[in-house]
Amino acid sequence: MTERKVRFDPARKPLTLYVCGVTPYDSGHMGHAFTFSVFDVLVRFLEAGGQRVKYVQNVTDIDDPLFERARRDEIGWRELAERETQVHIRDMTVLGWRPPDAMPRVSDEIKRIVSASSKLHSSGYAYRTDALYFDVSKYRGYGRLSHRTRRSMLRKLRDEGLLGKVGPTAKRDALDFPLWRPSARDEPAWPSKFGEGRPGWHIECSVMAMHYLGEQIDIHGGGRDLQFSHHESERAQSESLSGKKPFARAWMHTGMVRYQGRKMSKSLGNLVKVSQALQRAPAAAVRLYLVSHRYGRDWDFDWQGLARSARLVERMRKFLADDTRAGTRKTPPGPALMAEFNAALADDLDTPRAVRALRAALRQRDAAALRAMKEILVGSAALS
Ligand SMILES: [Zn+2]
Incomplete structure (x- = not known):
């Protein structure tokens, strides 16, 4: 124990860890398995050293890509989300994880999300036009987590189709993002003081992290593609809600897994599924292969x-x-x-x-x- 470099005190309260989980529409590929195996090593390492850990990993079952997939495949969004969440849990069970202490689903957290949005609105951090938007100009340091300039942030939003409209009946600034928005006809909707609708992506994680782990957490993790805009926005919202900085003491972002030189993605048709790898090697070998890569770097599956x-x-x-x-x-x-x-x-x-x-x-x-x-x-x- 004296050899250990990390500071820990078993008598101290548990270390809190929040990891952004899957959006359940294409679960079960190596990119997911890499991220969650890395955090499993972290949790097991800390616990083996006597540090208690409270680990929360959410399920983003209310989000645009999920609804788009449900629409394309002509399947109910709930059914798709349930099926893919089970794929994720099954894969990670086979890959030997210590399950998170809680896996909250956005669809079960709507009341809390509405009340957080309402608090941001009444304290002047949000404004209402065609949706309820977070006002990025009210938060100092937006962009510092991801070390991006305004131009670079706008470019990434445009690339991801998240830019939206600016105007008197929409956002005031292109960096602003929705906290609550009207639902399309085939999307789920909940009543709120801001009209029938559904939450924006980022507020979901702020609310779940703060509810299950407290206003300030020790480690926040997720894939590096989430650093901007998801985590940048989560941090802005959470610190505006609590008035406490920092929201997360440390951020850990995992690299992207490529296959044949390109990022694995369903649209490129180059996903390697955990189930495919398990046909060729025992679970421990798949897991050991994943964690033989440095967590923050991109790497090629072969x-x-x-x-x-x-x-x-x-x-x-x-x-x-x-x-x-x-x-x-x-x-x-x-x-x-x-x-x-x-x-x-x-x-x-x-x-x-x-x-x-x-x-x-x-x-x-x-x-x-x-x-x-x-x-x-x-x-x-x-x-x-
Ligand atoms: Zn998240």
């Missing part, structure tokens, strides 16, 4: 890499089975091996270095160290 992880996992399985069969006297894990492993993860969650420590434990035939490392890196994922 089948040879997965095959290498599968060979490593097979050697681990065989060695641990032999060790159990031999019933050798239990010895504590080698302190040097564990020190290196813990130092790696304490150093901004350097999982590739932690995987090298695991390889060293296998080479040195240290079953106790190998078991301890496996527990954190692959969780409860099966070795065969």
Whole structure:
């Protein structure tokens, strides 16, 4: 424990972690599995060191891409959301995660979202035209989280189709974003003092994070594509609601997973599904392959890499089975091996270095160290 670089105090209240979860319309690909496996390593590492963690991961079941997909596939949005949420939970269970302590769904949080929107309106942070908008000019430092200039923010909004209209009956400024908006005819709608409608994307996460974890949280995570505009806006809303800074003490953004040189996406038709990978390798190998990449970097999924992880996992399985069969006297894990492993993860969650420590434990035939490392890196994922 004295080797550990992260500061922790088991007597302290639990560390709070909020991770933006799936928008359940195309769950189950490697990009998702990478993000949630990384945060699982973080949670398991902290808990193994005696730090309690309170982990919340939401389900964004009210959002434009979900409604568009439901429309295209001629399926009810609820049915689509339910099906894809189950795919996500099933995949991550197979990949051995310690489930989040809460997985709130936006559709169950509408009352709280309306009341937060109302508070922002009455305190002057929001204005009402054709929808209720957050007034970005009222928040100092919008853009600082993502280190973007106004021009760069506008470009990303345009690329993502989130720019919207500016004018006397719409937004005052192109960076403003909706807190509450009217629903299209085939979208769900709830009553509110701002008219029948549904929430904007960003306020959903502000409300869930603050309700389940408090006005200020320790770590906020998600894919890097969420840094702007989602997290930038979440931070602005949350700090305007509570009057407390910072909303999150640390932000962790995971890199994008590419395939054949391009970002994995359904529109490009190059998604690799967790279920496809599981046909070729045991769950522990898929998981170990994912976490053998540095969390903040983009990387390329390739089948040879997965095959290498599968060979490593097979050697681990065989060695641990032999060790159990031999019933050798239990010895504590080698302190040097564990020190290196813990130092790696304490150093901004350097999982590739932690995987090298695991390889060293296998080479040195240290079953106790190998078991301890496996527990954190692959969780409860099966070795065969
Ligand atoms: Zn979110």
